[in-house]
Amino acid sequence: MIGSFRYEVSPSQCYTHPPSPSNLLYSAGHNIQIIENLGITRDLNDAIDLTDNSIQHLTNFPLLPRLSMLLVANNRIRAVNAANIGANLPNLRVLVLTRNQLAGLADLSFVATLSALEFFSALDNPCTTQTHYRDWLIWRNPGLRVIDFTRVRDAERAHARELFGESLDAPTDLARQILNSETAAGASKVFTTSTAAVGADGGGAASLQAFSEEDREKLREQLKRATSLDEISRIQRALRGATSL
Known part of the structure; x- marks a missing residue:
């Protein structure tokens, strides 16, 4: 069994990854x-490359308007926080979720919140075997140009509109059925920062009570100035009350 592992990043891990000219945060494996x-x-x-990890919930992103590509293939993702990524990744153009655990069409509702999304892959997820999988993605996000490494054709867009309606304001019965399942699925999956922040050691927000507000502020300032992963991890453990500085 894989134990809980909390991973923090430092600016030193941000680098230009050849041959791409774009800045890439490489945290795979x-x-x-x-x-x-x-x-x-x-x-x-x-x-950001998070390929080959053990992530189950795609959530907890801060506002990252510069981010245009997110690679999270070969994880264990079974739920995506649509509200979080929709609000905080406004310019995301490429999202690769290949080889994860998204089960049904309702689990794909997040694509509708990513207005800049053009390239999407969910290959080798259970949801890809669902009837109308590709049609549903096209209808929920008309801006998609490539799905599962295959270009979206105009004929597919027309077919998606025939199946689900000309717009979200005028859905067909089939579209309403899937939309209702999206609502039900969203209600059953609650994402909270406090829940996500609690690790196997039971640490988290509650352990902050061991410090005075002045102590916590000093730790936060040290965290801002930290430049290495080890230093960040040490400060994080102190904030959780697991150790002292």
């Missing part, structure tokens, strides 16, 4: 389960 403190990257990255 680290057994990451929960992403925290992406705000410390100061929105310096055009792309």
Whole structure:
């Protein structure tokens, strides 16, 4: 069994990954389960690579208007926080979710919140076997140009409108049925920062009570100035009350 592993990032991990000219935060293959403190990257990255980890919920993103590409293939993702990524990743153009655990069409509702999204992959997810999988993605996000590495054709767009309606304001019965299932699925999956921040050691917000407000503020200032992963991890443990500085 893989234990809980909380992964924090530092600005030193942000670098230009050849041959791409864009800044890439490369965090693949680290057994990451929960992403925290992406705000410390100061929105310096055009792309984030979280491939080959153990992430189950795609959530907890700070506002990252520069980010245009998110690679999270080969994880364990079974739910995506539509409200979080829709609000905080406004310019995301590429999202690769290949080889994860998204089960049904209702689990794909988040694509409708990503207005800039053009390239999307959910290959080797259970949802891809659902009837009208591709049609539903096209209808929920008309801006998609490539799905599962295959270009969206005009004929597919027309077919999606025939199936589901000319717009979200005039859905067909089939569209309403799937939309209702989206609502039900969303209600059953609650994403909270406090829940995501609690690790196997039971640490988290409650442990902050061990420090005075002045102590916590000093730790936060040290966290802002931290430049290495080890230093950030040490401060985070102190904030959780697991150790002292």
